[in-house]
Amino acid sequence: MKTFHCNRCAQLVFYENVRCERCESLLGFLPDLRELSAFDDAGDGRWRSLHPRANGALFRQCHNYAVENVCNWMIPADSPDTLCHACQLTRTIPNLAEPENRLYWYRLEVAKRRLLYTLTELGLEVRSRDADPEHGLAFEFLADSGDGARVMTGHDNGLITLNIAEADDAHREKVRTAMGEPYRTLLGHFRHETGHYFFSQLIENDPRWLEPFRALFGDERADYGEALNAYYRDGAPPDWQASTISAYATMHPWEDWAETWAHYLLIVDVLDTSTSYGLALLPDDPSEPTLTDRTPVEDASFGNLMKRWFPLTYALNSLNRSLGMPDGYPFTLAAPVVDKLRFVHRVIAAAGNKSAPDAAAASPAPLATEPDEDKKAVPKERSAPQREFNDDAS
Structure with missing residues (x-):
């Protein structure tokens, strides 16, 4: 992952950030440029990028950024999409009626976006199921049911399922210890399953x-x-x-x-x-x-x-x-x-x-x-x- 800086004040910022800690500018990721950008509010839900490579272009926040607070990717203002490319890949989200599931969803999306950044940097194209129904990639974030049925993390013909319990640090550490593993991370699961894909x-x-x-x-x-x-x-x-x-x-x-x-x-x-x-x-x-x-x-x-x-x-x-x-x-x-x-x-x-x-x-x-x-x-x-x-x- 490369380093990023706020385009307004040059503060060091990170890939997951949504606001500059120094100047409080809105931050968002521009997937076409693979850059984190600071923005000026242009009104009507539009934001003008301050990144020099964006040439003042206007963007909108992904719905899951503006409303759900689990994303930080931006969409061109004239795009008909409401979800960014990363969020379009998620077919099923956790049940948000369970309070802790929003945090788990956020952690899953963060790990997924880090994976997508690396795949893009390596020149590997990731198409959604909507764009390519036969060969596209999709994710489902599911929880074990109350009747004891377990959700198994795995890959099936382009559909990657992750048990949201893996986003619970305590649960993941318990499983890691029980399995005798020295290393177990959400990002590691995403990397592994895309290997199958x-x-x-x-x-x-x-x-x-x-x-x-x-x-x-x-x-x-x-x-x-x-x-x-x-x-x-x-x-x-x-x-x-x-x-x-x-x-x-x-x-x-x-x-x-x-x-x-x-x-x-x-x-x-x-x-x-x-x-x-x-x-x-x-x-x-x-x-x-x-x-x-x-x-x-x-x-x-x-x-x-x-x-x-x-x-x-x-x-x-x-x-x-x-x-x-x-x-x-x-x-x-x-x-x-x-x-x-x-x-x-x-x-x-x-x-x-x-x-x-x-x-x-x-x-x-x-x-x-x-x-x-x-x-x-x-x-x-x-x-x-x-x-x-x-x-x-x-």
Whole structure:
């Protein structure tokens, strides 16, 4: 996530902000520009953008911004839409008769908008069901019923369902502890489930990718129900860290792909943020990891991303320990995992850049021009790798 500033007073502001804390200007996100803008009130529900790239254009607040206070995206003033693109993707919202559900809805929408920002930055198009009934994406935010029926978080042919209980921090932490997971976040769920969606969009029916996928992840034609039952009956193999990013990734090739996809988005997001803030690591001891490269992640090779990732996570975990917090990055990257991440990188690069050479991109083996640094594992003494996410019904 890049840094943003108020266009009126230059105050540092954040992606989720709706008002500048210094000058109190209304803030809103302009998805076409991928910029947060300050606005002047132009009357009649219209707002004039102060962002220099908007050239004084007029906008309206998304209905869920102006009325429901769960969004901060803007819509061109002459658009017939009442909901922004992000909110159009949500097909079912929580029952707002339950007081806590509005907070949960807000948290879910925040995580979803962060995901959409990253996907857009990577050049991945996200179409709604209204725009593309056959291949579009939709979200349903549902709650367990009073009769004991559970809502399972998962993906089904472009429809992603999330149990709103995941937006309850206490509940999510309880589940994380019970499942033995070092890491469980709302954003992680969104990343994982869109991994299933983009598998169907980018790989499933494309022979350029399908055979290389099977060489790395396994044959996705294996019976999913049997694999699910076996995983919850027997657990993950004891040596799962040697080949997968999480224990859950061992369950089925689809889950291995979705976990790896989610992890790649995590890496890109964190590197994008650190680069935008100008973060550098310049230790006095030359043997300590350094970080000075500020190549934009959308322009970086996979080897470049991995070379920067090791020192950044080393520092991140050290800072967290100083705060008395668990490691921010509790994972190790074995060589087969790095190969899988590289494959995700190539699939996304080809999808985001239609002119990318397919033959080179599809190869599961390392390119000769890529450095070996991308196979360097995060030190185990700074990690406690277990399972990244649990997803009962993907």
